[in-house]
Amino acid sequence: MDSKNIQKNAMHKSAEFTFTPPPEAPVFEPTPEEFADPLAYIAKIRPVAELTGICKIKPPSRWQPPFSLDVDKLKFVPRIQKVNELExxxxxxxxxxxxxxxxxxxxxxxxxxxxxxxxxxxxxxxxxxxxxxxxxxxxxxxxxxxxxxxxxxxxxxxxxxxxxxxxxxxxxxxxxxxxxxxxxxxxxxxxxEPKSEIKSEIKTESKEESDGQITMISIDSISKVEFEEKPHTSIKKAKTGSDLKLDLDAVKNNMDVEQLxxxxxxxxxxxxxxxxxxxxxxxxxxxxxxxxxxxxxxxxxxxxxxxxxxxxxxxxxxxxxxxxxxxxxxxxxxxxxxxxxxxxxxxxxxxxxxxxHKPAEAFGFAQAEREYTLQQFGEMADKFKSDYFGMSGHQVLTSVAEKEFWRIISSVEEDVTVEYGADLHSMDHGSGFPTKSSLNLYPGDQEYVDSGWNLNNLPVLEGSVLRFINADISGMTVPWMYVGMCFSAFCWHNEDHWSYSINYLHWGEAKTWYG
Ligand SMILES: [Zn+2]
Ligand SMILES: [Zn+2]
Missing domain, CATH: 1.10.150.60 (ARID DNA-binding domain)
Incomplete structure (x- = not known):
């Protein structure tokens, strides 16, 4: 579909909201033997997975890495997402x-x-x-x-x-x-064009006037804006004191517009x-x-x-x-x-x-005003979801939440705002996977410290080009961690250098991915 048709389609959809989930991505279930070598396995499924751009790999059932994170110490400031600004x-x-x-x-x-x-x-x-x-x-x-x-x-x-x-x-x-x-x-x-005599006359007058004004902006600077940036004034007579006051109002009004x-x-x-x-x-x-x-x-x-x-x-x-x-x-x-x-x-x-025609504000997310522990974020997220759907959060079907997400995102009137702990640096917070520097490891955890699927290890396995980078690059050679909630989202994007991306859901509710 070309871009014109995509837009036409969207214009039709805006009248009556409908949502058809895209087809499911392929799900791979490697045997324990296949699972032993991550890069070999990825190479093997590549011809199939590349066609859909996204796939799911279900580890063998006995592969259960511990959630290795100091839950009491982890604190983060999430970003604020107004859901319908994402689309x-x-x-x-x-x-x-x-x-x-x-x-x-x-x-x-x-x-x-x-x-x-x-x-x-x-x-x-x-x-x-x-x-x-x-x-x-x-x-x-x-x-x-x-x-x-x-x-x-x-x-x-x-x-x-x-x-x-x-x-x-x-x-x-x-x-x-x-x-x-x-x-x-x-x-x-x-x-x-303004005449230069008028210009100097105004400036003198402005200086006299400025003493009497209580304002953050000097009259001088207003005159400057007036006559240097907008040389099209057509008033023949030099301005009077009352006109200058009007200009002050104008500056104030410009600020209001700026706020708008x-x-x-x-x-x-x-x-x-x-x-x-x-x-x-x-x-x-x-x-x-x-x-x-x-x-x-x-x-x-x-x-x-x-x-x-x-x-x-x-x-x-x-x-x-x-x-x-x-x-x-x-x-x-x-x-x-x-x-x-x-x-x-x-x-x-x-x-x-x-x-x-002022250029639109660059798109970005504001940071939340408060810091959360994992526990506090979880409580906030659970309350949001149960209040939103009017039932206990875990009773809400994933398909219902998914459809509601796409409805909100396509509406200019919906004012739903959520928070998302995204791109949390695992060097500061940990990745959720155990590493050799993790404290309080249990005997069975060593397997996961060394596992090739541990996202701290995968980028630097033998056979990975990232192994040749002698620096910790967050999100490339060092994993990021994400703490999401109902309706929080990360927009579709190309990964750095068009590399692959891999994610492991440690725990919590289902997360929906699109390829
Ligand atoms: Zn004007
Ligand atoms: Zn006219």
């Missing part, structure tokens, strides 16, 4: 949603994602299928909207089709128009109520005379403000000041135009473009 399509959806939410919020119209058939409308999926039909302007027949409703798994009645069409027009189309016209607007606006960006859980995702006002795209013709409200941000009466797009200073009742950069814009010069003065704070297209 690529769900992550794409979350990032797309974050952009759309930011786009509307920055314009003073925070978005409420509408509900359909008891679920929030999947905007990413809607955009995907409208694009498949050639874009919104091509979706001009009920037939196309029926097809889209069908692809998204909704019923194909007139009200659903209208719902999809209206919300596309209301929420996604303005964003699309903005994206398309952004380059032109940025070009137009950037034409107006960092908030990977999208706490502001509001999932009820109607969407934002339709900005200039409703059926009525756009009419500027209908807008009677004054802009919320009163302009300095002594200053002359010009629109950054048309460069005119007329209709100042419809000029908006950007809360980010203080540039001014006519409501009707914006693309798409605004048919009303926004109630909340408003950002200009340049500021929105900058915010919306």
């Amino acid at each position: 690529a399509i769900t992550r794409l959806k979350l990032l797309f949603l974050e952009k759309i939410l930011k786009f509307w919020e920055l314009q003073g119209s925070p978005l409420k994602i509408p509900m359909i058939e008891n679920k929030t409308l999947d905007l990413y999926c809607l955009k995907f299928w409208v694009d498949e039909e050639g874009g919104f302007e091509n979706c001009n027949s009920p037939k196309k909207w029926r097809k889209i409703a069908n692809a998204m798994g909704y019923s194909q009645n007139a009200s659903t089709m209208n719902f999809l069409r209206n919300n596309y027009e209301k929420i996604l189309l303005p964003y699309e128009i903005f994206e398309q016209s952004k380059a032109d607007i940025l070009k137009t606006v950037k034409k107006t 960006r960092r908030n990977r859980e999208l706490r502001r995702l509001a999932c009820y109520g109607p969407g934002p006002k339709m900005p200039g795209l409703n059926d009525e013709e756009f009419d500027i005379t209908k807008s009677r409200k004054r802009p919320r941000y009163d302009l300095d009466p002594l200053a002359i403000y010009t629109c950054a797009i048309c460069q005119k200073d007329n209709r100042d009742d419809l000029l908006l000041i950007c809360n980010g950069c203080s540039d001014t814009y006519h409501t009707f010069c914006l693309k798409p135009p605004l048919n009303a003065i926004p109630d909340g704070e408003w950002r200009c297209p340049c500021c929105i473009a900058e915010e919306v």
